[in-house]
Amino acid sequence: MPSLRTLFLALFLAVGGLLACATPAHADDDAHKTLREFGRSGQYTLYISQKVQRKARIFHSRRAGAFLILDTDYGKPWLILPREKKVATIAADAILDAKAKRIDLKADAELEDLGSFRLQGRDILIHVKGLVARLRPSTYALGPLNAEELLLHTPDYASVARRYRPNERDLQALIDCATPTEVTIFFGTWCPTCKRLLPRVLKVDQAIEGSNVTITYYGLPKGRGMRSDPAARRNRVTRVPAGVIYVNGRRAGTISSRGLNRPETALCSALTRR
Secondary structure, eight states, X not given: OOOHHHHHHHHHHSTTSSOTTOOOSSOGGGBOSSSOOEEEOOSEEEEETTEEOXXXXXXXXXXXXXXXEXXXXXXXXXXXXXXXXXXXXXXXXXXETTTSSEEEEBTTOOOEEEEEEEEETTEEEEEETTEEEEEEXXXXXXXXXXXXXXXXXXXTHHHHHHHOOOOHHHHHHXXXXXXXXXXXXXXXXXXXXXXXXXXXXXXXXXXXXXXXEEEEEEEOOSTHHHHHOHHHHHTTOOSSSEEEEEETTEEEEEXXXXXXXXXXXXXXXXXXXX
């Protein structure tokens, strides 16, 4: 029987699963021409009157260049439209598949002006009919994390992972590995290269679940804090992303960011060289 961890990762990563990139259940003609393809984003955290909105769902659409925010204390959906420099709302029934991970607005959705926003440092400060709200960049994921915790913090990784196709022969070699092997991936959620490569590791992690090869993740702060982190210093990590391999509890090799382009292949090669 699959473990809960396997089921969780499959939910995020398996092709055709309930992902942010799942195919919409509605006809394409039903969707708005531009206000569409909103996917879940972990880029920001929402505060209203200085109170964090933990249940809020924040979506971003590159196509629309906009944010859509649902399930706040305010009640109505918010649309933050940088191109128009305004904040608007829509009727709840103007959202197609509102419970999905990736949603569109209806073709005839009507926008009602709510207020304005401005940038304050890295924050987006929103003024909506007497309310002051703030989109604040999410804090970095720090310290040891498993795959589930990483995906909950940064759900954006799921859509990238879905597109990665690992080498099947190398995956099988990892699944068949007879020696207990631990791989720690050092990364930063602030790091553009990590954003591209970590999802590939997550896809491999899901595929080799239950094998003797286990993968964990370690988030590092940006700047000087990265090199002074005790785990980074102990493992001689000076840049991210990087993988450190332990076999039977003893350090056996490393994987560079170049190697993480094909993590399953790099790991197989490192174990073969032992």
